[in-house]
Structures are given as structure tokens and as C-alpha cells.
Amino acid sequence: MNLAFSFLFFIILSCFGSNEAKCHKNTVAFRNSLSQSHSVLKVHCWSKDDDLGDHFLNFEGPTYNFSFHDSVFTGTSFTCNLYKGAYQRTIVAYLGAAIYRCGALYTWVARDDAIYLSKNGKPETLEYQWIKS
Numbered sequence: 001m002n003l004a005f006s007f008l009f010f011i012i013l014s015c016f017g018s019n020e021a022k023c024h025k026n027t028v029a030f031r032n033s034l035s036q037s038h039s040v041l042k043v044h045c046w047s048k049d050d051d052l053g054d055h056f057l058n059f060e061g062p063t064y065n066f067s068f069h070d071s072v073f074t075g076t077s078f079t080c081n082l083y084k085g086a087y088q089r090t091i092v093a094y095l096g097a098a099i100y101r102c103g104a105l106y107t108w109v110a111r112d113d114a115i116y117l118s119k120n121g122k123p124e125t126l127e128y129q130w131i132k133s
């Protein structure tokens, strides 16, 4: 490798490093808004590498959330099981895209009728129906 090439390589690496530092983690959050049943919401999420275990959320209690950087090379995805009394649903809570995301906030809201998603504070959209188990 000649000197000019090494220098260019160093510049590229530095840019990569500083962009990485400015990229805030993405967050996936869950909220129990089961206003009629007041059921406890159980959430169990996992990715290819991590099992995040069981979490129990009370109606209008604190959200359960976790944060991560997108993995550039292997892709990032989190799948979760949600449980509400006799109902449950498996959801894809987060799926990385071709564009590396920074600072995204996905808020999943469990309601009595269905499961809703709000991306980055935008209005909720209905994403999944509960299934009787």
C-alpha cells in the first residue's frame, strides 16, 4: 500500500468512526393501554443473539423498552410474544432496513381490541390482532 492510499483509508475510517458516534440507538418500547380489562401485559422479546426474557407491564405503568444499534452486516430484528389474559400474539417489533437507522423510536401500544404501533411519535396504526390461545 502506498502512502496516499493509506492516508485515504485512514480518512475513510475516521469518517466512519465519527458517524458512528453521532448515531443514537434505536428504541423499541411497550405500553400497556388495556383500559377495559386492566390485564397485565406480558412481553417476551428476542433477537438472533439475545433473549430479553419476560417482562410484566401494568395498565398505564412505566413502559418496558430496550435500545440498540442496527447491525450493518447481519441485519437487526426483534420478535416478541405479547400475552394478555387468554390472548397472545407474536409480532415483529423491529426490522432493520437497507438504510441504517439512528434514533428511531417504535412504541408498541397494547389495547383491548388490537396491538398498535407509533413510529417516532407519529399517530398509531393498527398492526396486529390478538389471537385466542
Ligand SMILES: *[C@@H]1O[C@H](CO)[C@@H](O)[C@H](O)[C@H]1NC(C)=O
Pocket: 027, 029, 062, 063, 064, 065, 105
Ligand atoms: C424507557 O424506560 C425507562 C425506565 O425504565 C423510562 O424512564 C423511559 O422513559 C422509557 N423510554 C421510553 C421511550 O419509553
